[in-house]
Amino acid sequence: MEALTNRVKEVNRKPMTFIERLYIPSILKGMAITFSHMFKKQPTIRYPEKKREFSPVFRGLHVLNRDEEGRERCTACGLCAVACPAEAITMEGAERLPGEEKLYREEKYAAKYEINMLRCIFCGLCEEACPKEAIFLSETFAPANYTRNGFIYGKEDLVIPNPITDPEGFAKAKGPSRSN
């Protein structure tokens, strides 16, 4: 039969010689390869003690951003929810009352905002859709949990710490490459 490609290799089906049947040269060869790796650079890190740096474009857990005065930027416009291919985002909007100007940037804000992390695929389309630069994907993982209930992230989990009252938490939540 004619070969389809020129990469065909004939299999050597000759019976093994005595030396080959001892396997000792092969074992030594393998041991030498293993030993040589002791002097090479480790490709892994010791995870919980040491953490790898993320790429600046890493898409991790969401944060709801605040502006420089510490007011929430989200206006519950629903564009993230409509852009979300996994339909993980739900929200309810409310009108800002007089006296709440320090809390919310615009006259409408998200009273409830939830991301179902079980549904989320971390595609970052919500970040792309946001007209108010309110939602960002940070450089952290969603932590593991024993129950599913812990994966419904509400506003208390998502909103970034206030940059005025808690600047350290704010910088930490923003991530090392985005804290400028």
Add this chain to the structure above:
Amino acid sequence: MSDTPLFKVTIDNISIEVPAGTTILNAARIIGGDVAPPAMCYYSKLEGSGGKCRTCLVEVSKGSEKDPRPMPKLVASCRTTVMDGMEVKNITSPKVVDARASIVEFLLLNHPLDCPICDQAGECHLQDLSYEHGKDGTRYEFQRRTFKKQDLGKYIQLHMTRCILCYRCVYTADQISNKRSHGVLDRGDHSEIATFIEKSLDNNFIGNVIDVCPVGALTDKTFRFKNRVWFLKPMDAHRDCPACSGKVTLWNRGDEVYRVTARKDQWGEVEEWICNDCRFENKKSTDWIIEGPRLIDRHSVISQGHYAGKIGLTMPTETFSAVHHGRQPKLLMDIHSVSEVNQTDIDLSSINGPAHSNNFNSNKD
């Protein structure tokens, strides 16, 4: 009407015969599709409307059979009637495309672009217009004019900053109610839709100004900030109303009626005016006889997420127990036991006006 002569008019190389006296815009709408120029101020149900926004400008390349000279300038198609043998260029004319982009830039000069908080977003004609015909940016460098938001009565919210002065609401109040109490005050850059010294509008049909408004200047206060239109299910429904036809579109979430509007045709115009009772006071699903889902154009964001274009009443049938010999699926988590959104004890549709922080906080332990 049988004695009116038929005029042959060619719009974008498509010929059509229309009775004399028809405007170019209406002739183009008979052809339909992309040929029909956009209109922000013209409203076929309102007498005298049109000629203000200039978005419907077209080029007349041949005046008529008898006088084949082209018209020297672009004309507003909503106010120009057809002549026999007239040739009109709409999207085939680069002049028109260019002029329309400039018109959009003019209309957006003072527009605040607060679409993320505007309730009209998703069904706003100005959004559609600027998306289809506008340019990316503006060259305007000055402060935009600002106005305070006003309450016109307990149902209608006026955001004058968003207004493009199309006069539709003024004509509506003139023609379907017997006494108009709002109009356009001041001139030029200062002109604004206003009731003189902030009177409230309380005619029984005044709610229709919300539907005719092409932008978010006049919005429904009972629906304010409740939800975005593209998350709601539009349903055709009717009720026995003594004042109006009672034929409306309900905007539901689940069984909650969030908003009631008149039914709108393919040009975004109201089919039948509805009264304030229907629009604002009947927010229970038991008040209405639901006819079925309203057909929404598939290019609209409102049809987004409604799979296969079906925004239906029918829930998909659960097949699990049928194929597993009657065994029910084991639920690992009921989302409603965890989620704080759309809780059953907070009935947003029953709140008369926008929700505030106290509506949500009062339920917390």
